[in-house]
Amino acid sequence: MESDPPAAPDRVEHSDEVAALTARYGRIPASERVRLAKSTSNLFRFRAPVSGGLDVTGLDRVLRVDPRRRVADVQGMTTFEDLVAATLPYGLMPLVVPQLKTITLGGAVAGLGIEASSFRNGLPHESVLEMEILTGDGGVVLARPDNEHAELFRGFPNSYGSLGYALRLLIELQPVRDYVRLRHVPFDSTASCAEAIERIGRSGSWNEQRVDFLDGTVFGANELYLTLGTFTSRAPYTSDYTGNRIYYRSIRDREVDHLRTHDYLWRWDTDWFWCSRAFGAQHPAIRPFWPRRLLRSDVYRRLVSLDQRHGLSERFYRLRGRPSREPVIQDVEIPLDRLAEFLEFFHREIGISPVWLCPVRLRDSQGWPLYPMDPATLYVNVGFWATVPLGEGQSVGTYNRAIEAEVSELDGHKSLYSTAYYEPEEFWRRYDGATYQRLKQRYDEAGKLPDLYDKCVLGT
Numbered sequence: 001m002e003s004d005p006p007a008a009p010d011r012v013e014h015s016d017e018v019a020a021l022t023a024r025y026g027r028i029p030a031s032e033r034v035r036l037a038k039s040t041s042n043l044f045r046f047r048a049p050v051s052g053g054l055d056v057t058g059l060d061r062v063l064r065v066d067p068r069r070r071v072a073d074v075q076g077m078t079t080f081e082d083l084v085a086a087t088l089p090y091g092l093m094p095l096v097v098p099q100l101k102t103i104t105l106g107g108a109v110a111g112l113g114i115e116a117s118s119f120r121n122g123l124p125h126e127s128v129l130e131m132e133i134l135t136g137d138g139g140v141v142l143a144r145p146d147n148e149h150a151e152l153f154r155g156f157p158n159s160y161g162s163l164g165y166a167l168r169l170l171i172e173l174q175p176v177r178d179y180v181r182l183r184h185v186p187f188d189s190t191a192s193c194a195e196a197i198e199r200i201g202r203s204g205s206w207n208e209q210r211v212d213f214l215d216g217t218v219f220g221a222n223e224l225y226l227t228l229g230t231f232t233s234r235a236p237y238t239s240d241y242t243g244n245r246i247y248y249r250s251i252r253d254r255e256v257d258h259l260r261t262h263d264y265l266w267r268w269d270t271d272w273f274w275c276s277r278a279f280g281a282q283h284p285a286i287r288p289f290w291p292r293r294l295l296r297s298d299v300y301r302r303l304v305s306l307d308q309r310h311g312l313s314e315r316f317y318r319l320r321g322r323p324s325r326e327p328v329i330q331d332v333e334i335p336l337d338r339l340a341e342f343l344e345f346f347h348r349e350i351g352i353s354p355v356w357l358c359p360v361r362l363r364d365s366q367g368w369p370l371y372p373m374d375p376a377t378l379y380v381n382v383g384f385w386a387t388v389p390l391g392e393g394q395s396v397g398t399y400n401r402a403i404e405a406e407v408s409e410l411d412g413h414k415s416l417y418s419t420a421y422y423e424p425e426e427f428w429r430r431y432d433g434a435t436y437q438r439l440k441q442r443y444d445e446a447g448k449l450p451d452l453y454d455k456c457v458l459g460t
Contacts, residue, residue, distance in 0.1 A: 010063040014075065017058045018132070018140060018167055025054060025138055033450050033460075034136075036161065059167055060104075062086040070173040071129065076106030076166035084265055092173040093261070095121040099268040100297040106166035110159055111417055112371060114331070114358050114381050116213035116229060119201050122363035125157040127172040135164040136444020155439045158370040158431065160416060162452040163443050177231040179238065180213065180264040182257040184250075187224045190340040194380075196226055197336055197359050201378045213264075216357030216380075217251050221347045225251050226357075229264060238263070241270055242295065244287050248274045248354065272297040274354055275385050279303055313387075325387035326396045328352060330403060331415040333360065333379040338410040342382065345406050350399055356383035369435040370452075373413060397421055416456040427453050 028034055035053045060077040067090040074083060080094070081101035087093050094105075098113035107113075108124040109131070121127065130144045131153060143149035143156065156163060185206070187193040193216065200211050206228050213229030235258035241247035247267045250257060259267065271282065279300060280286045307313050314324060328350060334342045336359070346355070358381040362368075365375045373379060388399050401421050407414050413430070414420065422430070436452060454460045 010061075010073075014059075014063060014168060018134075021054075021056065021059065021167070022134065022138060022140060025134065028054065028448070030446060030448065034448055035450070036165065054165075056165070063168070065090055065092070065173070067092060070175070072171055072173055074105050074169050074171060076104065076132075076169060078105050079103065080105065080108070081266075084262070087173055088176070088262060090173075091175055091177075093176050093265070094124070095127040095172055095174050096124045097265050098124065099266075099273070101266060101269050102298045105169055105171070109157055109166055109169065110161055112158055112415055114360055116215040116227070116358060118358060118360035118381070119197075119214045119378070120204065120212070121174070122361065123157070123368075125368065126363045129170040129172065131156065131166050131170075132168040133164040134167055136162075136440075136449040137446065138448075139443075140167065141443075151435075152439060152443060154366070154368055155370055155435055157368045158416065159436070159439075160452060160455055162449050162455055163439055164449070176261050177233045178261060179232045179235040180229045180259050180261055181232045181235065182254075182259065182264075183228045183230075184252075184255060184257070185226045185228060187226070188222050190221070190224065190343045193224045193226060193357075194336055194339050197339075197357075197380065198378065200226075200228070201336075201359055201361065214359055216359075217248060218343065218355040218357060219252070219353055221343070224357075227251060231261070232258075235260075241267060243292055246271055246274075246282055269297045270295045272300045273356060273383075273385065276300055323389045323391070324396070325389050326394075326399050327387050327419070328399050328403070329385045329418045330400065331381055331383045331417070332403070332407045332412050333373060333381050333414075334407070334410055334412040335374075336378045336380055338412070339380050339382075342406060342410055342412070346382070346384070346403075349402060350384070350388060352384045352386045352388065357381070358383070369432040371413060372430075372432055379412070416452075420457045422457055424453055424457075427457060 036056055056077050059075040061075050062078055062083055063073040063075060065072045065087055070092060072087060079102050080097055083105060084093060084097060096113060096115050096117050098108050098115055103113060109128060113124040130142060132140060132142050133152065133156065134140050141149050141152065143153040145153050152163065185196070187196065200206050200214055205211055210230055211228045212231050214226065216224060216226045218224045238258050238260050239245070239250065241250070242263065247270065276282055281290050281295065359378060360381055361378045362373055362375040367373065367375050390398065400419055404414060404421060450460065
């Protein structure tokens with residue numbers, strides 16, 4: 001699809017910002033690995049703070065929304081919070097809006113993203129029509145699926161800034177209505193839940209009603225819910241989960257609910273799914289006094305970063321005579337027909353609850369080499385974010401390695417935003433090392449950007 005250019009002032013300003021950025025990039029010594037200087041992050045590969053970094057200030061705006069053609073021209077560091085704010089007034093939204101407000105569009109494409117529309121619309125990078133990319137060698141290229149940079153276009157997803165940075169993206173949008181009607185459907189087994197996911201994935205409906213959004217919550221082996229969201233122009237009431245009421249608890253309590261579309265898109269952000277309870281934010285004696293503006297995922301993420309940096313939780317465990325705990329913060333894609341096997345393993349060996357489920361099928365039959373899911377397969381993203389106590393003689397990595405092994409056994413895939421323990425040979429086998437090395441050689445021959453394995457496994 002060809003695109004009309006953005007409004008002239010925005011295009012000129014964007015070009016000036018890109019020129020300034022490439023100049024800054026060129027001044028970074030060849031011996032120094034490049035990293036972005038960003039105020040927020042949704043990665044869980046914690047490193048020691050470093051000074052400097054590539055300043056990307058100014059590349060965080062929506063340049064243009066074209067409601068007639070349902071596309072948006074967006075700078076790469078734009079958060080989905082700002083992107084949604086720009087598109088909703090036109091009755092439009094991105095095809096997939098990841099759950100957390102400060103995820104950037106460029107980050108969701110380079111590092112993958114997912115949400116409840118993914119069973120219909122795939123992953124965020126599948127709605128990208130073109131990308132302007134600052135490559136590792138310092139050049140700026142326009143990558144499309146049908147031009148000389150088509151292999152970079154295909155290989156950019158799951159590259160995590162190791163090939164370059166997206167400066168501008170042209171993306172598809174979809175129409176929305178004012179409200180989303182939710183149905184929380186209970187199941188007493190993974191098998192029955194998986195059967196329902198298969199039916200909805202095949203027909204796009206449940207009990208003859210269209211399903212626009214589909215995700216699930218697992219509270220235990222025999223307590224699972226699918227939440228079916230449907231756009232609607234009217235609602236008898238709307239719920240508010242941005243204050244004292246907590247969204248995930250409503251799943252057990254309400255069969256039907258209604259949210260404004262904006263509030264539906266950010267329903268998980270207020271309490272970081274359910275993880276805000278680790279900071280006391282869900283305690284009834286604390287919740288009323290926690291400022292509403294600070295009930296946000298990026299606030300909790302900063303608290304976790306502070307804890308990791310200073311080892312506060314580990315000190316607390318030692319003082320109380322409690323065992324150390326291993327962070328188990330992962331999202332994995334499991335083929336739907338293996339979901340019951342994975343959850344049986346997970347309940348038995350890991351024991352975290354709740355767990356998030358998000359069905360996904362790729363839109364694009366050609367696939368994406370660095371995250372090689374089968375386009376013909378319906379997968380379920382399983383998300384779990386907590387800590388697990390280590391037993392006698394166990395070390396950090398015990399549980400995450402077990403999960404990696406199980407995911408591999410079940411022909412699944414693991415997202416790389418958090419800790420990974422793969423040996424190099426297995427890593428490159430799972431994430432198409434041949435394609436990656438070819439792209440690295442073409443677009444970052446001098447290795448100015450961190451290698452994907454170094455960045456995602458070694459944390460360097």
